Amino acid sequence: MNNEIPVQTLGGQGEVMAHAVDACVHCGFCLPACPTYALLGDEMDSPRGRIVLMKEVLEGGLPLADAAPHLDRCLGCQACVTACPSGVPYGELITAFRGWSEPQRQRSAFDRSKRWAILKALPAPKLFSVAARVGQFAKPLAPVLPAALRGPLDLLPETVPAMQPSPKVTPARGVQRGRVAFLVGCAQQALAPNFNAATLRVLARNGIEVVIPDGQGCCGAAALHTGARDEALKLVRANLDAFHPDDFDAILSNAAGCGAGLKEYPMVLHGEPDEARAKAFAAKVMDISEYLNTLLQHGELEPPVPASRPLTVAYHDACHLAHAQGVRAAPRALLRAIPGVTVLEVPEGDLCCGSAGTYNLEQPELAGQLGARKAKNILSTTPDLIASGNIGCHTQIQSHVRRQGSPTPVLHTIEILDRAYRGEL
Amino acid sequence: MSTEKLALTTNSGARKPASAGGASTALAADLTRALGPRKVLSNLSERLNYRYDAIQFGATPLAVVLPESTEDVVAAVRAARAAGVPIVGRGAASGLSGGAAPLEPGLVISFTRMTRLSIHPERREATAQAGVVTLAVTEAAKPHGLIYPPDPASFRTSTIGGNLAENAGGPMCFKYGVSGDYVRALEFVDVDGELHRLTRDVFDLAGLLIGSEGTLGLITEATLRLIPPPKFTRTLMAHFPEVGACAEAVSRAIAAGAVPSKLEFMDRACTNAVEDYLHLGLPRDAEAVLLVDTDGEDLDTVQDELRLVEEACVASGGTVRRAATDEEGALLWRARRSVSPALGRIRPQRMNEDIVVPRSALPDVVREIRALGDASPFPVVQFGHIGDGNLHPNILFDPRREDAHAVHDLAHRIALVAIRHGGVLSGEHGIGSMKRDFMRDAVDPETLAALRGVKRALDSSGALNPGKILPAEEVMVDG
Numbered sequence: 001m002n003n004e005i006p007v008q009t010l011g012g013q014g015e016v017m018a019h020a021v022d023a024c025v026h027c028g029f030c031l032p033a034c035p036t037y038a039l040l041g042d043e044m045d046s047p048r049g050r051i052v053l054m055k056e057v058l059e060g061g062l063p064l065a066d067a068a069p070h071l072d073r074c075l076g077c078q079a080c081v082t083a084c085p086s087g088v089p090y091g092e093l094i095t096a097f098r099g100w101s102e103p104q105r106q107r108s109a110f111d112r113s114k115r116w117a118i119l120k121a122l123p124a125p126k127l128f129s130v131a132a133r134v135g136q137f138a139k140p141l142a143p144v145l146p147a148a149l150r151g152p153l154d155l156l157p158e159t160v161p162a163m164q165p166s167p168k169v170t171p172a173r174g175v176q177r178g179r180v181a182f183l184v185g186c187a188q189q190a191l192a193p194n195f196n197a198a199t200l201r202v203l204a205r206n207g208i209e210v211v212i213p214d215g216q217g218c219c220g221a222a223a224l225h226t227g228a229r230d231e232a233l234k235l236v237r238a239n240l241d242a243f244h245p246d247d248f249d250a251i252l253s254n255a256a257g258c259g260a261g262l263k264e265y266p267m268v269l270h271g272e273p274d275e276a277r278a279k280a281f282a283a284k285v286m287d288i289s290e291y292l293n294t295l296l297q298h299g300e301l302e303p304p305v306p307a308s309r310p311l312t313v314a315y316h317d318a319c320h321l322a323h324a325q326g327v328r329a330a331p332r333a334l335l336r337a338i339p340g341v342t343v344l345e346v347p348e349g350d351l352c353c354g355s356a357g358t359y360n361l362e363q364p365e366l367a368g369q370l371g372a373r374k375a376k377n378i379l380s381t382t383p384d385l386i387a388s389g390n391i392g393c394h395t396q397i398q399s400h401v402r403r404q405g406s407p408t409p410v411l412h413t414i415e416i417l418d419r420a421y422r423g424e425l
Numbered sequence: 426m427s428t429e430k431l432a433l434t435t436n437s438g439a440r441k442p443a444s445a446g447g448a449s450t451a452l453a454a455d456l457t458r459a460l461g462p463r464k465v466l467s468n469l470s471e472r473l474n475y476r477y478d479a480i481q482f483g484a485t486p487l488a489v490v491l492p493e494s495t496e497d498v499v500a501a502v503r504a505a506r507a508a509g510v511p512i513v514g515r516g517a518a519s520g521l522s523g524g525a526a527p528l529e530p531g532l533v534i535s536f537t538r539m540t541r542l543s544i545h546p547e548r549r550e551a552t553a554q555a556g557v558v559t560l561a562v563t564e565a566a567k568p569h570g571l572i573y574p575p576d577p578a579s580f581r582t583s584t585i586g587g588n589l590a591e592n593a594g595g596p597m598c599f600k601y602g603v604s605g606d607y608v609r610a611l612e613f614v615d616v617d618g619e620l621h622r623l624t625r626d627v628f629d630l631a632g633l634l635i636g637s638e639g640t641l642g643l644i645t646e647a648t649l650r651l652i653p654p655p656k657f658t659r660t661l662m663a664h665f666p667e668v669g670a671c672a673e674a675v676s677r678a679i680a681a682g683a684v685p686s687k688l689e690f691m692d693r694a695c696t697n698a699v700e701d702y703l704h705l706g707l708p709r710d711a712e713a714v715l716l717v718d719t720d721g722e723d724l725d726t727v728q729d730e731l732r733l734v735e736e737a738c739v740a741s742g743g744t745v746r747r748a749a750t751d752e753e754g755a756l757l758w759r760a761r762r763s764v765s766p767a768l769g770r771i772r773p774q775r776m777n778e779d780i781v782v783p784r785s786a787l788p789d790v791v792r793e794i795r796a797l798g799d800a801s802p803f804p805v806v807q808f809g810h811i812g813d814g815n816l817h818p819n820i821l822f823d824p825r826r827e828d829a830h831a832v833h834d835l836a837h838r839i840a841l842v843a844i845r846h847g848g849v850l851s852g853e854h855g856i857g858s859m860k861r862d863f864m865r866d867a868v869d870p871e872t873l874a875a876l877r878g879v880k881r882a883l884d885s886s887g888a889l890n891p892g893k894i895l896p897a898e899e900v901m902v903d904g
Contacts (some may be wrong), residue, residue: 002773002824025769027479028519028582032558041537042466043474044519052474066470085702087770096494 001026001051003414005058012271013096014058020093021055023086030080030090035352035370036073044070045078049089054097064101071097073366075359077319077352082326091324095224102227118358119223119231123386130424145315164193170200170210177207177300180246180291183262185255186218188391189203195391198418199288206295206302207422210252215242219253221261224268225357231247236265240277245284254288254335254414256320256327256390257357263325287321288316288414289389293330304420307340311425313416314344314383316374316397318390319352331413338420344381348373367396375400379408386410428758432480434519452508452532459500459508459525464491464538475533476526478518479579479766480777480859483526486513486533493538495612495620495645502643503618511891512616514639516587519579521777522857523784524638529572529891536586544569544651550609554768555586559593562649571651574601577853578762579733586644592636594853596687596718596761599812600650603853605635616884620645633879638855639890641883655686655720657727659807660754663745664711668692668795668807671713672787675811678717678737679784687718688812689761693796695808698767699760707760708744715743715811716761718754723758765817771804774823776836777853777859781815782848793842794818801835803827815852816843837863856894864896 001024007014030047031037037046044053050071056062069095078091107115166184180203203210204285220235239262243251253259262285272308295301313335321327335343354370356358374397378386386401386408388394399411411419419425443666453467466472466489473488476482487510490501511531516523527533536556543552546569551562561582562573576595577583583593589611594603611623611631621642623631634642665671671690678685691699693712701708708714715738719730735745748754768775782790792809794816798805801820811817818839822832840850840863850860850867865871876895879886 023769025479025766025773025775026477026518027766027768027769028517028579029763031517041540042471043535043537044466044471049474052477053470056473062470062473066468070470085699085763085766087702090767224852230569275848291612 001055003055003059005055010058010160011101012269015127016089016096016267016270017058017100020089021051021058023088024051024126025086026052027086031352033079033083035075035077035079036366038351039264040073041221041273044236045073048248049083050074050168051088051090051093054093057101058097064104068101068105071101072337073363075319075354075356075370076351077356078323079319079350079352082323082350087302092264094262095267097288098225098227099232099329101230102229102244103229114361115226115228118361119226119228125411154241161191161193163189164197166196166200166211166212168214170204172207172209173204176209177295178249179209179211179247181243181251182210182212182255183216183219183251183258184212185253185258188255190392190413191395192334194415195254195412198412198415199252202292202418202421203252206292206300206350207387207421211248213242213244216247217242219258219261220268221257222263222357224261224264226400235266237274240265240274241283242331243281245280248284250286250291251284252288253293254354254412256287256318256325257392259285259287260320260324267326269336287325287389288353289321289331289334290325290327290418293333296333301337302421304338304417305423305425307338307420310342311384312342312381313343313385313387314346314381315413316346316353316378316386316388316393317349318388318393321389331387334413334417335387338417338425340425341416341420344383346374347377347378347380351377351398353393353396355390355391371396371400372404375404375406379404379406383408385416387413387416389413433870452504452510455504455508456488456490456501456532456582459504460490460492460497464493464497465489466491472840475515475518475535476524478515478520478525480521480568480775481523481526481857482709483523483528483858484530486527489535491535491538495614498534498614498643499618499620501532501534502614502616503827505845506616506618506696506888509686511888512643513890514586514590514643516584516590517558517579517582518587519522519583520587520591520854520857522591522638522779522851522855522859524855524857524890524893525587526858528858529690536584536645539586539645546571549651549695551651552647553585554646554648554833555584555644557585559585559588559713562651566651570653572654573607573649573651575604575607577604577717580762585647585649589635589644589647590639591855592853594810594813594815596689596716596758596810598810598815598853599688600684600686600720605632607650608635608647609650611640614643615887617643618888633883636855636895638857638884640880640893640895641889643889649739656722657724658686658718658720658751658754659727659731660757661717661731661735661738661745662748662749662757663715663717663735663743664708664737665713665715665741665743666711667742668713669788669792670743671715672791674715674738674741674743674812676784676787677741679736679812681733681737683719685717685730685734685812686720686808687716687758689716689808690714690811690816691716691720691761691764691808692806692808694771694804695764695768697858698770699763701770702763702767703760705756705760707824711744716757761808765819768806768819768821771806772823774822774824776820776822776832777854778818778836778839778843779815779851779854779860780818780840780843780848781813782843782846784814785813786846786848787811787816790842790848793814794839797835797838797842801831803832803835804834805839810852813852814848817854833862841866858893861892861894861896864894
């Protein structure tokens with residue numbers, strides 16, 4: 001799409017945005033992939049429409065406030081990126097645009113404080129854990145609270161588990177085959193500490209030493225995708241200082257959103273002095289399932305103990321794994337490597353579950369509709385277990401599956417593998 | 426230079442909105458009174474997104490209506506007529522001739538919320554509102570053992586209403602025909618807001634509406650014929666060291682008696698653009714790739730036909746690979762369907778032709794177009810439903826660096842190649858505004874006058890999708 005975006009005044013992020021707009025041929029192949037288009041059926045809430053809106057705002061032909069409601073409804077799921085034959089990097093466009101536009105937004109005091117609280121609590125696991133406990137206490141009050149506060153409360157699990165700090169170094173068991181650095185993640189430490197515990201056990205069992213470098217923090221994705229670019233840059237640079245890619249075979253994440261965030265660092269720092277460092281860092285980043293799958297493909301994965309009975313697992317593709325990172329085959333291959341496990345495909349599998357970072361808090365109504373649709377689709381396969389590789393999806397799917405009256409366990413892919421290794425499947 | 430040529434670029438003079446002016450506000454207020462606020466879009470941010478299709482940007486509409494029923498369409502048309510503004514119908518806007526891009530500010534009626542669909546297996550029919558997505562018809566029919574064959578490349582996105590307005594084809598059209606061949610009955614709203622229901626007997630008025638690109642009426646619902654799917658399908662891919670050889674293979678195969686269900690061709694640039702997207706291992710060095718399906722009730726016949734095609738390809742110097750599995754076949758077809766948008770990887774914009782020529786002329790036509798492309802500064806690529814003689818030469822260009830006049834001239838020369846070989850300007854994408862100027866070359870003045878007569882009979886005020894298909898009448902200027 002031809003554009004007159006004033007790149008010279010916008011810098012590196014301007015180049016990222018102009019390149020994405022250029023690449024769009026407005027063919028409409030993205031429309032059926034877009035969750036908000038599926039719900040709302042209008043052009044402004046489609047990827048093609050949003051690209052036009054961003055272009056118009058950047059060119060000065062449309063006030064930001066007019067475009068904002070439609071851009072805010074974008075989940076950032078990037079299903080459109082998978083669907084796009086022209087190769088439009090839509091994820092980079094919307095992320096860069098949010099970073100550029102946020103300082104110009106006029107938000108209410110309530111909105112500002114809500115966003116401030118989210119961005120403070122998310123990267124601070126201890127604070128998040130405290131907040132979650134307070135929230136749990138407040139759950140019975142939910143019906144009388146305003147919708148903006150009800151959303152997050154609805155998502156909290158029935159019990160908030162105790163924090164389980166991870167050791168700085170987890171030695172390999174048996175012969176050491178590799179050495180990796182691990183990003184521990186933020187919210188999931190508070191909400192699902194077993195994700196990390198299982199990850200460390202599975203890696204150790206496969207002869208991999210795991211190091212959790214000091215000084216690491218939040219990946220910055222939540223800040224970046226909500227437009228808090230300065231905040232995000234601080235977090236990104238802290239991680240570039242903490243992780244030394246040359247020291248490790250890989251830098252692993254077990255949360256799809258965080259992994260995608262880490263892989264975005266070169267885009268975030270495009271045209272800045274740290275760009276080369278970011279590229280070296282991102283080249284080593286892998287999702288836990290990608291890493292273990294390379295072991296599997298080389299015949300080096302420790303064979304899991306067969307399940308005690310035939311089990312069906314409905315695998316949910318997290319958007320930030322399937323669309324943002326292009327990781328689809330690896331988690332399925334790992335689950336299939338467990339004798340007795342059958343992997344089920346979910347109808348409308350490419351449609352976002354509605355969690356999408358802070359979307360549940362900012363667009364509770366659309367998030368709820370998508371969550372209910374996802375739960376219904378998953379349950380239509382009548383699985384024994386539900387697997388996903390992302391804490392956001394996990395929380396959302398668990399909440400909606402329970403709401404639809406199903407007790408089916410929702411687990412991280414690695415938890416299932418861990419259970420198999422321990423003979424508990 | 427005419428406005429439609431300017432409109433080739435997204436930054437044309439027609440582009441900038443007239444802002445939320447008085448006319449817009451008054452029309453939007455009328456529409457909102459008639460339809461309620463949910464169905465009427467009047468903010469600039471909303472209207473800006475209804476000025477384009479998959480090839481062209483036009484004028485920003487004064488208002489947009491998202492009807493949910495035929496009654497809503499009637500009300501919207503009456504309000505637009507009362508306001509004296511033009512009306513443009515729009516499906517998913519995946520069209521490739523500028524058909525859904527308004528050339529002047531007016532009302533856009535977008536059918537994406539009219540999605541009621543019912544299957545009547547006992548009559549082998551589907552009843553679909555205009556906004557039903559094409560693929561949805563086959564998906565709904567499948568449990569009843571039926572399919573809807575027309576399958577334009579955009580079938581996941583495009584709507585039935587849009588398909589009928591453009592009389593869309595698709596890979597299946599060689600054996601199974603185009604969208605219009607599956608219409609038993611139509612419901613449409615005329616320019617005065619009157620509702621009509623048509624079948625195909627007596628005057629085939631439905632046939633007139635099909636392919637009229639929204640210039641004669643607004644199709645709101647259609648009764649579509651369904652068929653049982655073929656029991657067996659086999660796929661092969663052949664590649665050739667020269668484009669003309671590929672066309673020769675097609676003529677040879679059909680002359681030998683094969684009736685493939687799909688026969689599709691893409692040249693080297695197309696194959697490479699798709700390969701960049703899907704990474705299938707397509708032959709990047711081949712000058713032309715041919716994709717062929719044969720299908721039918723009897724496996725032996727299906728295999729025999731595939732063999733005939735294979736022999737024809739080899740005799741023309743091609744290399745043949747049969748798809749080992751249905752999945753491999755499906756992937757190859759996904760590759761073909763992605764060609765058009767994947768060309769965006771080469772240049773941001775393109776002029777898209779849709780010529781149809783007699784099959785016997787195919788080798789000469791593809792070679793002549795290849796030569797025109799090679800002699801021009803622009804990348805010219807070719808692909809299409811070659812079994813029908815339907816080719817899509819595309820001129821790829823960057824409007825910021827390259828001259829839109831030169832693009833238009835080259836497109837004109839390509840159109841003349843088709844006409845010289847006894848061909849026509851449009852197989853399935855319509856004339857729209859993109860090929861309107863070439864109509865004088867393709868259609869004699871008497872026939873053009875007859876077409877104008879039809880337009881006047883059904884839309885005397887010229888309010889329906891103005892500026893499309895028919896070139897402006899010559900104005901006699903005194904000495």
